[in-house]
Amino acid sequence: MAIEVRIPTILRTYTDGQKAVSGDGASLSALIDDLEASHPGLKDRLIDNGDLRRFVNVYINDEDVRFIGGLEAELTDGDQVVVLPAVAGG
Amino acid sequence: MLTIEQATYDAIVAHARRDHPVEACGIVAGPEGSDRPERHVEMVNAAGSPTFYEFDSTDLLGLYRDLDDRDEEPVVIYHSHTATEAYPSRTDIGLAQEPNAHYVLVSTREHGNNDGPVEFRSYRIVDGEVTEEEVAVVPQLSTD
Numbered sequence: 028m029a030i031e032v033r034i035p036t037i038l039r040t041y042t043d044g045q046k047a048v049s050g051d052g053a054s055l056s057a058l059i060d061d062l063e064a065s066h067p068g069l070k071d072r073l074i075d076n077g078d079l080r081r082f083v084n085v086y087i088n089d090e091d092v093r094f095i096g097g098l099e100a101e102l103t104d105g106d107q108v109v110v111l112p113a114v115a116g117g
Numbered sequence: 118m119l120t121i122e123q124a125t126y127d128a129i130v131a132h133a134r135r136d137h138p139v140e141a142c143g144i145v146a147g148p149e150g151s152d153r154p155e156r157h158v159e160m161v162n163a164a165g166s167p168t169f170y171e172f173d174s175t176d177l178l179g180l181y182r183d184l185d186d187r188d189e190e191p192v193v194i195y196h197s198h199t200a201t202e203a204y205p206s207r208t209d210i211g212l213a214q215e216p217n218a219h220y221v222l223v224s225t226r227e228h229g230n231n232d233g234p235v236e237f238r239s240y241r242i243v244d245g246e247v248t249e250e251e252v253a254v255v256p257q258l259s260t261d
Contacts, residue, residue, distance in 0.1 A: 035214070036190075036215065036216065036217060037214045037215065037216060082212055082214070084174050084177060084178070086178055089178060091174045091175065091178075093174075109178060109181075111177055111178065111181055112214030112215070113171055113172070113174070113177070113212065113214070114142070114144075114160075114171070114172040114177060114191075114194060114214075114215070115164075115169070115170060115171035115172070115208075115212050116169070116170055116196060116205070116206065116208050116209035116212050116213070117168055117169050117170075117206040117207070117208030117209055
């Protein structure tokens with residue numbers, strides 16, 4: 028099983044500069060744990076106190092995961108995950 | 118230093134004036150690694166607020182897909198302040214997540230929706246550190 032995960036510029040320090048990495052998991056949460064094993068430090072940039080960080084957007088097949096279960100969103104082989112930092116400020 | 122075309126500068130200022138008192142936001146895209154702000158893209162401020170801006174999450178994905186297809190990156194990320202100076206707020210600094218971008222701030226506090234000079238300033242924001250830079254407005258970006 029392989030899921031392609033697109034990594035934004037600011038997080039590529041955790042992926043040796045790679046724009047995309049692949050991982051496994053039946054849910055977003057499991058996928059992030061799997062990514063953490065090969066790219067230590069990544070998880071902390073995505074999750075805070077057990078929840079997805081407010082200003083990090085994650086999409087599964089173009090759907091914002093906030094609308095499809097958040098960290099519990101289901102994944103299947105071939106899904107595409109995109110991580111994008113929010114563009115926001117005050 | 119940020120070098121930007123007069124037409125792009127004017128378009129950003131016009132956007133900020135039009136949306137006042139809500140914060141306006143958008144980007145200027147350019148070829149990856151070129152540092153050339155060539156293509157102005159206005160974004161919707163999903164927060165619709167005079168004190169906060171955020172690109173809508175669906176629009177954000179569409180924007181980055183489009184940039185990817187064109188081998189572009191956001192060279193400039195801009196937004197307006199409508200009641201305060203054109204300097205990054207603490208929130209702006211905390212949320213800046215594009216280390217390669219020029220963060221442009223426009224302030225419409227003086228003249229709001231009307232004509233008149235606006236503050237237009239540019240910064241690098243990396244790891245919470247703000248560095249202001251010079252803005253050079255040119256008739257056209259050089260072609261070499």
